Amino acid sequence: xxxxxxxxxxxxxxxxxxxxxxxxxxxxxxxxxxxxxxxxxxxxxxxxxxxxxxxxxxxxxxxxxxxxxxxxxxxxxxxxxxxxxxxxxxxxxxxxxxxxxxxxxxxxxxxxxxxxxxxxxxxxxxxxxxxxxxxxxxxxxxxxxxxxxxxxxxxxxxxxxxxxxxxxxxxxxxxxxxxxxxxxxxxxxxxxxxxxxxxxxxxxxxxxxxxxxxxxxxxxx
Amino acid sequence: xxxxxxxxxxxxxxxxxxxxxxxxxxxxxxxxxxxxxxxxxxxxxxxxxxxxxxxxxxxxxxxxxxxxxxxxxxxxxxxxxxxxxxxxxxxxxxxxxxxxxxxxxxxxxxxxxxxxxxxxxxxxxxxxxxxxxxxxxxxxxxxxxxxxxxxxxxxxxxxxxxxxxxxxxxxxxxxxxxxxxxxxxxxxxxxxxxxxxxxxxxxxxxxxxxxxxxxxxxxxxxxxxxxxxxxxxxxxxxxxxxxxxxxxxxxxxxxxxxxxxxxxxxxxxxxxxxxxxxxxxxxxxxxxxxxxxxxxxxxxxxxxxxxxxxxxxxxxxxxxxxxxxxxxxxxxxxxxxxxxxxxxxxxxxxxxxxxxxxxxxxxxxxxxxxxxxxxxxxxxxxxxxxxxxxxxxxxxxxxxxxxxxxxxxxxxxxxxxxxxxxxxxxxxxxxxxxxxxxxxxxxxxxxxxxxxxxxxxxxxxxxxxxxxxxxxxxxxxxxxxxxxxxxxxxxxxxxxxxxxxxxxxxxxxxxxxxxxxxxxxxxxxxxxxxxxxxxxxxxxxxxxxxxxxxxxxxxxxxxxxxxxxxxxxxxxxxxxxxxxxxxxxxxxxxxxxxxxxxxxxxxxxxxxxxxxxxxxxxxxxx
Numbered sequence: 001x002x003x004x005x006x007x008x009x010x011x012x013x014x015x016x017x018x019x020x021x022x023x024x025x026x027x028x029x030x031x032x033x034x035x036x037x038x039x040x041x042x043x044x045x046x047x048x049x050x051x052x053x054x055x056x057x058x059x060x061x062x063x064x065x066x067x068x069x070x071x072x073x074x075x076x077x078x079x080x081x082x083x084x085x086x087x088x089x090x091x092x093x094x095x096x097x098x099x100x101x102x103x104x105x106x107x108x109x110x111x112x113x114x115x116x117x118x119x120x121x122x123x124x125x126x127x128x129x130x131x132x133x134x135x136x137x138x139x140x141x142x143x144x145x146x147x148x149x150x151x152x153x154x155x156x157x158x159x160x161x162x163x164x165x166x167x168x169x170x171x172x173x174x175x176x177x178x179x180x181x182x183x184x185x186x187x188x189x190x191x192x193x194x195x196x197x198x199x200x201x202x203x204x205x206x207x208x209x210x211x212x213x214x215x216x217x218x219x220x221x
Numbered sequence: 222x223x224x225x226x227x228x229x230x231x232x233x234x235x236x237x238x239x240x241x242x243x244x245x246x247x248x249x250x251x252x253x254x255x256x257x258x259x260x261x262x263x264x265x266x267x268x269x270x271x272x273x274x275x276x277x278x279x280x281x282x283x284x285x286x287x288x289x290x291x292x293x294x295x296x297x298x299x300x301x302x303x304x305x306x307x308x309x310x311x312x313x314x315x316x317x318x319x320x321x322x323x324x325x326x327x328x329x330x331x332x333x334x335x336x337x338x339x340x341x342x343x344x345x346x347x348x349x350x351x352x353x354x355x356x357x358x359x360x361x362x363x364x365x366x367x368x369x370x371x372x373x374x375x376x377x378x379x380x381x382x383x384x385x386x387x388x389x390x391x392x393x394x395x396x397x398x399x400x401x402x403x404x405x406x407x408x409x410x411x412x413x414x415x416x417x418x419x420x421x422x423x424x425x426x427x428x429x430x431x432x433x434x435x436x437x438x439x440x441x442x443x444x445x446x447x448x449x450x451x452x453x454x455x456x457x458x459x460x461x462x463x464x465x466x467x468x469x470x471x472x473x474x475x476x477x478x479x480x481x482x483x484x485x486x487x488x489x490x491x492x493x494x495x496x497x498x499x500x501x502x503x504x505x506x507x508x509x510x511x512x513x514x515x516x517x518x519x520x521x522x523x524x525x526x527x528x529x530x531x532x533x534x535x536x537x538x539x540x541x542x543x544x545x546x547x548x549x550x551x552x553x554x555x556x557x558x559x560x561x562x563x564x565x566x567x568x569x570x571x572x573x574x575x576x577x578x579x580x581x582x583x584x585x586x587x588x589x590x591x592x593x594x595x596x597x598x599x600x601x602x603x604x605x606x607x608x609x610x611x612x613x614x615x616x617x618x619x620x621x622x623x624x625x626x627x628x629x630x631x632x633x634x635x636x637x638x639x640x641x642x643x644x645x646x647x648x649x650x651x652x653x654x655x656x657x658x659x660x661x662x663x664x665x666x667x668x669x670x671x672x673x674x675x676x677x678x679x680x681x682x683x684x685x686x687x688x689x690x691x692x693x694x695x696x697x698x699x700x701x702x703x704x705x706x707x708x709x710x711x712x713x714x715x716x717x718x719x720x721x722x723x724x725x726x727x728x729x730x731x732x733x734x735x736x737x738x739x740x741x742x743x744x745x746x747x748x749x750x751x752x753x754x755x756x757x758x759x760x761x762x763x764x765x766x767x768x769x770x771x772x773x774x775x776x777x778x779x780x781x782x783x784x785x786x787x788x789x790x791x792x793x794x795x796x797x798x799x800x801x802x803x804x805x806x807x808x809x810x811x812x813x814x815x816x817x818x819x820x821x822x823x824x825x826x827x828x829x830x831x832x833x834x835x836x837x838x839x840x841x842x843x
Contacts, residue, residue, distance in 0.1 A: 040666075
């Protein structure tokens with residue numbers, strides 16, 4: 001895997017995965033990103049894979065290796081400009097991984113992730129990490145799903161489409177003031193009007209990687 | 222054309238061919254070209270085989286396109302195996318051999334049409350032959366030797382150690398210094414992460430530069446020259462041995478010659494004693510403990526594995542005979558001198574698609590091995606060995622062997638009972654409607670789990686019971702129920718393991734149904750009378766796999782998509798695999814692996830369909 005060893009597991013069990021990206025954006029453009037990967041529904045399969053030395057000729061990483069790689073990524077990201085409070089929770093019983101970090105601007109967030117991924121993967125020419133997936137002008141947030149995530153889902157081969165439909169991707173954007181409009185028809189607005197959620201299954205996301213793209217306009221300050 | 226060893230393998234597959242009726246040929250021919258150093262041979266009896274598999278059918282299979290690509294390059298496009306000039310009245314013999322200094326691989330075959338043959342082997346150059354009547358052809362790696370209507374295609378490669386030894390000897394004798402930069406920093410294995418890309422760095426180039434005088438070779442040029450010379454020298458030796466002195470495996474080893482007289486489609490030969498003799502892994506014994514090594518050689522003397530492949534009506538049989546010398550044979554015969562434990566049969570359900578029984582007497586095997594091995598070890602004048610011998614003798618005296626071997630007698634059985642749904646827990650993310658605040662909820666989930674059972678014969682049920690009791694005190698995951706023990710989350714951190722201690726058997730299973738409802742066995746649902754009789758009469762081991770049932774019940778969800786696809790592609794094939802063994806004597810044990818199937822198609826076609834299915838999966842999903 002190019003980015004994180006965690007994606008090794010991700011790529012194998014995309015059919016029963018739950019992913020949540022949760023972006024809180026302050027008026028000044030700073031905010032918090034929370035990213036959660038839940039493999040608990042696939043833990044039998046994950047455990048059976050981790051019990052192997054290799055799979056399809058590729059070595060299977062140990063839990064220690066996965067943890068070391070995740071923590072290396074956390075250390076690298078924490079050192080990036082405009083990024084702070086990088087935290088990771090690893091639960092190897094249920095295979096739930098929760099990541100969060102604060103950022104001073106969405107540009108700093110994307111640059112920080114891009115640079116950290118490039119450093120950790122030794123892949124300086126990665127095109128998917130080059131793409132920007134967030135933009136914010138003070139009133140409008142335009143967001144897509146990062147290419148390094150959609151690429152993993154796109155690469156996933158499965159003859160049984162039904163099981164891919166069990167995977168869920170949830171994308172939430174939270175704000176300090178009410179939302180005026182949003183474009184994505186799959187989106188729902190929270191009752192307090194301050195958050196928009198878009199959800200789909202991994203099968204639909206594999207078919208259309210722009211399914212969760214959204215443009216959210218806030219009420220004027 | 223690029224003839225490689227891969228091609229040789231494909232060539233063997235390709236020999237599964239042709240419908241024509243072939244005259245029986247009594248004379249043995251191509252096998253008389255097998256080098257005596259061949260330790261492994263797979264010999265195909267074309268005469269018998271070709272009556273059962275159609276070459277016309279064969280050449281139409283998709284996997285044959287690769288065979289033809291290997292054999293026939295662009296200049297011979299459109300040709301098939303039928304046009305290769307092979308004499309199908311002779312055997313095809315694929316061999317591998319190893320001496321202390323070289324490896325030999327290749328195959329021998331009959332030639333019916335040399336013109337056609339060289340349209341296939343069209344990049345072989347004619348070489349000078351020192352022996353009248355022998356034609357020698359060569360490419361960079363391979364040599365083709367033809368005499369009369371017999372041919373051997375052979376690749377000889379000196380071992381790396383031998384090349385290094387000779388090269389170093391010449392290099393230093395010429396007054397050169399060490400050719401390597403031994404202390405250059407090279408990345409340690411643990412520093413190399415999987416996803417890192419290696420980059421060529423010219424600064425780290427450790428290859429010696431060319432010498433100032435172009436007439437003087439640097440180390441690697443010298444090494445290349447040494448390799449070529451050693452290769453040629455060994456080829457000359459093999460040619461003289463076979464074609465001048467008439468020494469070949471067939472005439473050298475009567476056991477191999479006898480094997481070829483069997484009326485089988487294929488014959489297999491593996492000389493384990495010589496394998497051991499040439500094993501590089503035993504260099505420590507060879508150099509540091511030569512006496513012990515010699516004793517080991519004597520122990521393995523006569524250890525040969527011989528096999529026959531029969532294509533019968535709706536059945537493929539592979540019959541194997543393992544021969545051994547008196548010392549090793551005495552251990553094996555004691556080990557396999559065990560009364561079949563009929564208790565195990567009660568715990569194998571008739572519906573089980575795959576199961577095995579293994580019946581040995583570990584205590585007798587230990588006593589005999591102790592009797593045979595200890596004198597060998599005691600003779601060795603080595604401090605470490607002496608200490609080990611002392612430890613072994615003390616343990617032998619102090620340990621209650623009866624208690625040990627009554628607890629684990631050595632006999633066992635195993636079953637695969639298909640797949641069952643098990644209850645596991647999963648976490649789901651939920652969000653409230655007001656703010657989309659996040660929460661985690663634990664819910665029940667189903668997961669498919671293959672159901673396996675493994676049981677061991679025991680005469681001391683009290684000992685595992687004692688261990689389990691103590692484990693139960695240490696961990697709440699180990700719980701005692703009326704007739705069984707349960708260890709929670711023992712399997713893949715998700716499913717419980719059940720342990721049944723029946724008094725005569727200690728059974729481990731993840732099958733809750735067996736633990737709760739069949740602690741005394743499956744009763745009428747157990748194996749039928751015929752199957753029980755076959756298993757109990759089958760020497761020290763018996764195995765049965767209903768391929769259709771096993772594949773149908775195998776949980777493809779736990780496989781990668783590619784492997785799941787392979788399993789799915791095989792699901793259309795019916796068949797049963799059965800492994801039986803004879804009782805072991807001091808001289809030999811025989812095994813028989815049978816693959817049987819139902820259906821009207823011929824055995825050969827059924828096999829080729831299987832090969833082709835696998836080929837298509839691998840080539841369509843490289």
